[in-house]
Amino acid sequence: MSPHPLFKLDLMGKGTAEVESLPSYLHRCAIAHSCDVGQLMTIADQLVDGSGLCLKESGKPRYTKPHELVRSGKLADLFIHSLGWATGEQLDSSVIWVLRTTLGVSANEVVKGFRWCPECFADNEKLGIPAYFKLIWHMSSVTACHIHRTPLVQQCEFCGCNQIHYKKTRELGFCQECGVSLSKRREEIDRCDLASSWEDIGNDIVELFGDLASVKPGSLPEDGPYKSINDLFDYYWKINREDVFYETLTRDEMIALAYKQKKVSMLTARRVAFRLGIPLYAFLAGEAASISGVLNHGMLCTLPDGYLDVNHKAPKNHIAILKEVTExxxxxxxxxxxxxxxxxxxxxxxxxxxxxxxxxxxxxxxxxxxxxxxxxxxxxxxxxxxxxxxxxxxxxxxxxxxxxxxxxxxxxxxxxxxxxxxxxxxxxxxxx
Structure with missing residues (x-):
């Protein structure tokens, strides 16, 4: 008799940049057990692993949106442990764990709901691989598939269903509303629709996912970004060229980061790594100073206009808003x-x-x-x-x-x- 109460279900793409996301695994697991997602969450509520961890400690499972399980957090951790123990599968790599362990809160980095590449689903069909939603598709900066360079979609192009419904009547590769294969597009992709630039595909994020696939989840040092910044600061300070260091972002921003007065967000990490011309993983791991060429003060890259801009909130007219709300x-x-x-x-x-x-x-x-x-x-x-x-x-x-x-x-x-x-x-x- 199996020591695990649920069927063994492999996490797709494990050990690669194409790893399956936790919400995708949860939905696929529900289909495999012929129940809806809510019922599976209720079952998981009763599961206890060897350490005594169980979902019941967080209260009765509520309606959980996909993006809430993509970030590593308390709720996601509970599902990782409970479902992982129940199925015998390691699920730690199914979440974007760097957003919790190494980086601070990064607004709008994760897309709400599911996204997918129809061409990837078509490839899976041909190869007989179960359809699943990749973790990297949840990143808002990745707007096109890095394999096919085709735009990602967020709803069925035939009926508009977003695929987040708890009640699953078909496999993940088919629309839960109209039954059309998610590998189909309403209109054929034209050559001009293909992503042609580094920014569109979010290549630095793609490379980061590839690097993270080769390390143990949670293994990056929490102070890695600060170590990279401080090592560079020390170098430029010693050669009396701190002006070059401040050019990476702005003087105030770099000082705030160097003295840990500001959390390093994903957006900030991407901007600094881009300016320095180093892999995002090296910056997060605290290895920026060891990358060849980064200490050459003439090697700073220029951010393209509009690329990785920080969105500043417009001031609100509180009195006008209150009046409109009351009306x-x-x-x-x-x-x-x-x-x-x-x-x-x-x-x-x-x-x-x-x-x-x-x-x-x-x-x-x-x-x-x-x-x-x-x-x-x-x-x-x-x-x-x-x-x-x-x-x-x-x-x-x-x-x-x-x-x-x-x-x-x-x-x-x-x-x-x-x-x-x-x-x-x-x-x-x-x-x-």
Missing amino acids: IISDSEVPLTAKAVCKRAGISTGYMAHRYPALYSSIVDKRKDYNQEQRLKKRYRAQAAALEYFVGDEYSASTKSRNHAYKTLREKTGLPKWELERAIEAAYRALS
Whole structure:
């Protein structure tokens, strides 16, 4: 008997830059066990490995979006250990662990949802390899496949499905909504659609994934980027050419990084490595000073216009935003969700919760009360309809069975299945 409670399922592309992402593995594992993703998460909630680690410690599994499992973090770690133990597979390399161990928070580095290269899926079909979503496809800087140079897609080009649904009715290589193979494009790729530049493909990220594939996850030193910066700072300081060092970014930025007053983000690491003309991995590993040519003060590369620019947030007119939010609330016939209010106002829920916590809580509470009221109304309607079916004149000629009652009332009322079944069962037992 196998010591693992779930089927053995190999992590695709392990040990290469084409490694499968954790959310892809989770969805594929659910298909292999003929259950939806939510059910598999509930099963994983009960799994305990040899060290006593279990998902139950983080509370009941909630709806988890793919990008939440791509970054190495508490939730991702729990799934890595629990599912890894249950299937007997090492899953540490299925997340972008450098974003946690070596780099600080890097906004917008990870794309929400799944992306894929139809041509890669087509190759897998020809080779008989199971379809899967690669970890590198989750990186926003990689907009095209580095193998085929074709643009990545984020939804089925035939029906618009984004493939993140928990209920899986087909293999990952097929659209869960319309069933069309994800290896197909609605229109053929033209030569002009192919990525032609280093920036479009995100080649530094591709090279980084290739380098990371050959090392143990989590093995890069946490202070690696700072060591690279300080080694270079010391060198240029000794030769009295610190002006060259400051040219890498800006004087203030480089000083802040040298003295660890600022976290090194993925964007910053890419910009520094690009300017120095060194591999991103060498910079993160603290080996920048050992790369041949990097200490030549005439070797700094120029960032192309617009490439790896830092997006500075535009200042907000808080008074105008508050006025617009209150107007949106007052104009709505039913209480809106906080997310819907923020979307209409063009702001984030995080901004609303931080800037106007009382208003945010009020919106959430009113929507919660409204939802509760609607649930009670549906329950009362279901109860009234069930009683009418068994004792009323309108259905006097109908068969008095629970199954027939459900079919009849479901078609007539359109009420949710669970409300009708509960009401019919209660009415049937009371009148039996």
